Amino acid sequence: MDMSLYPHAVAMSADEFMTWSDAIINDLLSTGTKKTVDKLTGPIWAWGMKNSMHPLHWGLACCALEMAAASAPRYDAERYGMIYRSSPRQTDILLVNGWISKKIRPDLRRLYEMIPNPKWVVAMGECAISGGPWYDSYNCIQGLDQIVPVDVYIPGCPARPDAMIDGFMLLQKKIEDYFRRGNFMED
Amino acid sequence: MAEVYQSPSVDEIKQALTSNFPDVEIISTEERRVKAKCPREISHDVCQFIHDNLTFEHCSVVTAVDYVDHLMVVYLLANYYNGVMIDLNVDVPDDDLHIACVTDIWQGANWHERETWELFGIVFDNHPRLERLLTPQNYEFFPFRKSYKMRSQE
Numbered sequence: 001m002d003m004s005l006y007p008h009a010v011a012m013s014a015d016e017f018m019t020w021s022d023a024i025i026n027d028l029l030s031t032g033t034k035k036t037v038d039k040l041t042g043p044i045w046a047w048g049m050k051n052s053m054h055p056l057h058w059g060l061a062c063c064a065l066e067m068a069a070a071s072a073p074r075y076d077a078e079r080y081g082m083i084y085r086s087s088p089r090q091t092d093i094l095l096v097n098g099w100i101s102k103k104i105r106p107d108l109r110r111l112y113e114m115i116p117n118p119k120w121v122v123a124m125g126e127c128a129i130s131g132g133p134w135y136d137s138y139n140c141i142q143g144l145d146q147i148v149p150v151d152v153y154i155p156g157c158p159a160r161p162d163a164m165i166d167g168f169m170l171l172q173k174k175i176e177d178y179f180r181r182g183n184f185m186e187d
Numbered sequence: 188m189a190e191v192y193q194s195p196s197v198d199e200i201k202q203a204l205t206s207n208f209p210d211v212e213i214i215s216t217e218e219r220r221v222k223a224k225c226p227r228e229i230s231h232d233v234c235q236f237i238h239d240n241l242t243f244e245h246c247s248v249v250t251a252v253d254y255v256d257h258l259m260v261v262y263l264l265a266n267y268y269n270g271v272m273i274d275l276n277v278d279v280p281d282d283d284l285h286i287a288c289v290t291d292i293w294q295g296a297n298w299h300e301r302e303t304w305e306l307f308g309i310v311f312d313n314h315p316r317l318e319r320l321l322t323p324q325n326y327e328f329f330p331f332r333k334s335y336k337m338r339s340q341e
Binding site for chain 1: 321322323330335337338339
């Protein structure tokens, strides 16, 4: 339930507000408790999650330099709430920026499994998308989507910080949609 | 064995190598470069001589070349004092890929030899730790061989 859709609610008296909100909640509860909780808390979750995107601080290759540049004063990704955390338990986004060698493949999958649900995966740069310059190499994975499901692809070799921030803006929409869809209680 | 040169000239290197090792063949020389070929049996002795008597204290590269019918190990050895480099080539037959390890002479050759082993499959005898370095332990092929084909080349 998005309160911005009901601007007149602010102008109501206390009694009017109680009757109005009781009617709305009773209406919702008739569809089931889970859905009611989803509908009421979804926007709050979406607002919280999309403004505090915590990617895993895991620089693999040269795109990690662009990741660092995006955090630097010129682009300052932190104003969108992107704070890099070093432990997968404290993150909700797996940002893979660079080639994935066959030796690191099991560790990457493990990091993905360690991130608590709900989680998103961002493939940044050509190497993570398709292997890039290492396409058909003997020691590189041909695309991140072969091992983990990917939500957003950020092309570029390496991707510029603005491209990366744009990708994360798209991911914000995706996060918002995820919670608006109301499958939080289903999990 | 012979006298010790600290900064040998190209001619002195040529002279010292051929007089001490008749089997060593000097292929070509350029300014500050000597290209030599030596049989596999004496490769360790030649390297020891180059290190001790010609004062080549740095082993830049150990790598290999695949000539399909045989492989060739390439050592690039450098002298700090006058900048001369020796390009030492050692042929290894295809059916017996063994060569003496030079890690006891130059410690820096350790990882170069491991990498040459994992990419070409050349076994360096008496190497302290001949394991795969960058590829997973379960690889059973040697990717830099000519016989290894990429998916697009098949």
